Amino acid sequence: MRLLILGGTQFLGRAIASHACAMGHDVTCAARGVAGTVPDGVRFIRVDRDEPDGLAPLVGEEFDAVVDVSRHPGQVRRAVAALKPRVGHWTFVSTVSVYADNRTPGQRADAAPLLAPTALEVEQSTAETYGAAKVACEQAIGENAFICRAGLIVGPEDPTGRFTYWPARFHRGGEVLVPGTPDEAVQLIDVRDLAWWIVHAVQTRLSGCFDGIGPSCTRGQFLAECAEALGSSCTFTWVDRAFLESQDIRRWSGPRSLPLWLPLPEYAGFATRDTSPARDCGLTVRTLSQTARDTLAWALAAGGSVIGLTADEESAALAAWHADRP
Numbered sequence: 001m002r003l004l005i006l007g008g009t010q011f012l013g014r015a016i017a018s019h020a021c022a023m024g025h026d027v028t029c030a031a032r033g034v035a036g037t038v039p040d041g042v043r044f045i046r047v048d049r050d051e052p053d054g055l056a057p058l059v060g061e062e063f064d065a066v067v068d069v070s071r072h073p074g075q076v077r078r079a080v081a082a083l084k085p086r087v088g089h090w091t092f093v094s095t096v097s098v099y100a101d102n103r104t105p106g107q108r109a110d111a112a113p114l115l116a117p118t119a120l121e122v123e124q125s126t127a128e129t130y131g132a133a134k135v136a137c138e139q140a141i142g143e144n145a146f147i148c149r150a151g152l153i154v155g156p157e158d159p160t161g162r163f164t165y166w167p168a169r170f171h172r173g174g175e176v177l178v179p180g181t182p183d184e185a186v187q188l189i190d191v192r193d194l195a196w197w198i199v200h201a202v203q204t205r206l207s208g209c210f211d212g213i214g215p216s217c218t219r220g221q222f223l224a225e226c227a228e229a230l231g232s233s234c235t236f237t238w239v240d241r242a243f244l245e246s247q248d249i250r251r252w253s254g255p256r257s258l259p260l261w262l263p264l265p266e267y268a269g270f271a272t273r274d275t276s277p278a279r280d281c282g283l284t285v286r287t288l289s290q291t292a293r294d295t296l297a298w299a300l301a302a303g304g305s306v307i308g309l310t311a312d313e314e315s316a317a318l319a320a321w322h323a324d325r326p
């Protein structure tokens, strides 16, 4: 199969390129080459999708399938117009951030309400319009496509450093500040499993909207399994939302966050998506233990991103927690 990946120079796109190449497909990645490089064995074509004629270097090329990871409606509109009519299968990597309701647990891709899309003529998304812009991208693609709404993607080469925070933190050992309560939900997918499933979906000509994410587990299970997989002798100190907010410890990801924490009840449904439709169409996932070990090995060997609380910030927060509870 001649597969074009619009992207492919980092994380998920790169993992898809790598896996498709290993499966024997003829893989081309089109990007600027700013985020990184493509895997060995993959052809690279330099394009700038923000330019009106940015896909001109692809004129005359023939592809059986396209995978697009863009988050910008302008880029998606231009790619669909230039390529979709002459390509057999189209995959768009979307996100679970398209959903309007993060409170209700157990929702499915085929029935969950979506955010209102950004206006059709919007070119670029921002952090604030990310989910609404992805809805606009999905709508620009039209029928006969595989829309893969990815959940939290983790594993080796993750540039966000958020999941990686936890294996790296357990590796350090000692008393670990952990957010919320043990029964809160966590849900994620290893980038290699998602890449495998997307290539499988292309090969089987899957179409329709699916959530691309692994099974939901509790935060207690998540932390215990990661710590055990890494042989860590740490202890957990659970702190509540009021304390986290009083210390200006942030949600979900980024500097000064406790990664993967989201406040309840606003996000009570976020990490509980029903993934049985994806499983029925071939999605399988490796164990969390394996993901945790491989991610730590990559972070240590390659100096991969680890983003969340610094050691000093965590120590200060633990001291404040214990000072209030002698």
Ligand SMILES: NC(=O)c1ccc[n+]([C@@H]2O[C@H](COP(=O)([O-])OP(=O)(O)OC[C@H]3O[C@@H](n4cnc5c(N)ncnc54)[C@H](OP(=O)(O)O)[C@@H]3O)[C@@H](O)[C@H]2O)c1
Pocket: 006, 007, 008, 009, 010, 011, 012, 013, 014, 030, 031, 032, 033, 034, 035, 036, 047, 048, 049, 050, 068, 069, 070, 071, 093, 094, 095, 096, 149, 150, 151, 152, 153, 154, 160
């Ligand atoms: N990470 C998560 O947890 C998560 C969760 C849910 C959904 N998702 C979705 O999963 C996908 C992740 O994709 P990804 O990991 O491959 O990374 P990404 O950060 O979305 O990568 C964007 C790709 O597009 C290319 N690109 C950006 N601007 C470009 C331009 N003007 N012209 C041409 N190419 C351009 C980049 O390469 P160059 O910079 O080299 O041009 C890069 O290869 C995204 O769709 C994201 O919305 C991610």
